[in-house]
Amino acid sequence: MLTTEDIASFQRDGAILIQNALDQKWLDLLARGMDRNKRSRGPWACDYTKPGESGEFWDDYCNWQRISEYKFVLLNSPLASIAKQIMQSQKIKLFHEHVLVKEAQTTEETPWHHDQPYYCVDGNQLVSTWVPLDPISKESAMKFLAGSHLGPLYAPKRFHDNESYDYEGFADLPEISETDSGDAIRSWEMNPGDVIVFHMRTLHAAGGSATRRRAFAARWLGDDAVYAARPGPTSPPFPGLEHELSPGQPMDHELFPEVETSF
Ligand SMILES: O=C(O)CCC(=O)C(=O)O
Numbered sequence: 370m371l372t373t374e375d376i377a378s379f380q381r382d383g384a385i386l387i388q389n390a391l392d393q394k395w396l397d398l399l400a401r402g403m404d405r406n407k408r409s410r411g412p413w414a415c416d417y418t419k420p421g422e423s424g425e426f427w428d429d430y431c432n433w434q435r436i437s438e439y440k441f442v443l444l445n446s447p448l449a450s451i452a453k454q455i456m457q458s459q460k461i462k463l464f465h466e467h468v469l470v471k472e473a474q475t476t477e478e479t480p481w482h483h484d485q486p487y488y489c490v491d492g493n494q495l496v497s498t499w500v501p502l503d504p505i506s507k508e509s510a511m512k513f514l515a516g517s518h519l520g521p522l523y524a525p526k527r528f529h530d531n532e533s534y535d536y537e538g539f540a541d542l543p544e545i546s547e548t549d550s551g552d553a554i555r556s557w558e559m560n561p562g563d564v565i566v567f568h569m570r571t572l573h574a575a576g577g578s579a580t581r582r583r584a585f586a587a588r589w590l591g592d593d594a595v596y597a598a599r600p601g602p603t604s605p606p607f608p609g610l611e612h613e614l615s616p617g618q619p620m621d622h623e624l625f626p627e628v629e630t631s632f
Pocket of ligand 1: 469479573575584
């Protein structure tokens with residue numbers, strides 16, 4: 370159960386750390402799923418590290434229907450309940466899962482961005498849970514700009530070259546100086562079992578990683594989530610969904626199952 374302070378911190382900052390939220394059995398399942406995912410990438414997998422560079426940064430998403438370990442964790446672990454409580458939602462749906470792996474000696478950083486403009490979804494009750502399977506140092510930690518979930522939506526950026534998508538009507542994200550942002554940057558060293566919950570509008574970034582850094586992010590939809598049309602391709606793409614849902618309609622679709630929680 371989360372406290373009222375947790376919920377207030379999340380509402381103020383758009384990101385919070387919850388320590389010791391998952392026990393080892395969930396982490397073991399995710400590790401097994403990720404091993405399988407690494408050997409059998411889905412259609413949307415990406416490699417960001419150029420040949421000849423050190424380390425390896427890769428990601429993949431929308432594999433939960435074929436990777437049973439992911440599905441079991443998403444439908445049965447405390448993650449959905451944590452997300453539902455933070456959003457103060459009556460119901461919760463899974464949007465998708467996303468794995469982001471930086472192998473040892475990866476120098477690629479995750480650029481500053483926020484997730485909602487990549488997605489075909491609008492609303493306020495929209496969060497991600499980010500779960501590392503390895504210890505997270507200061508250098509490889511996620512960084513969040515506190516309060517940015519209350520600001521405007523910016524054009525998404527491509528991770529491999531940091532260029533903005535061509536999204537008419539969306540401003541480019543201004544340069545974010547971590548030094549100038551001072552104590553508005555929230556960042557935590559983490560142990561496996563700790564979870565970060567962040568709003569889909571909260572601006573975030575991450576460093577490279579000297580040691581292996583496997584992360585499992587799950588994206589969750591609360592009561593007010595509705596389908597959104599974007600002025601260009603979304604990520605994930607969900608091909609054909611635009612013929613099944615109209616802008617402003619609830620995300621009622623078999624791709625986004627409702628998840629039962631005990632509280
Ligand atoms: O794991 C990372 O480096 C970035 C994660 C991220 O951007 C996300 O989960 O939205």
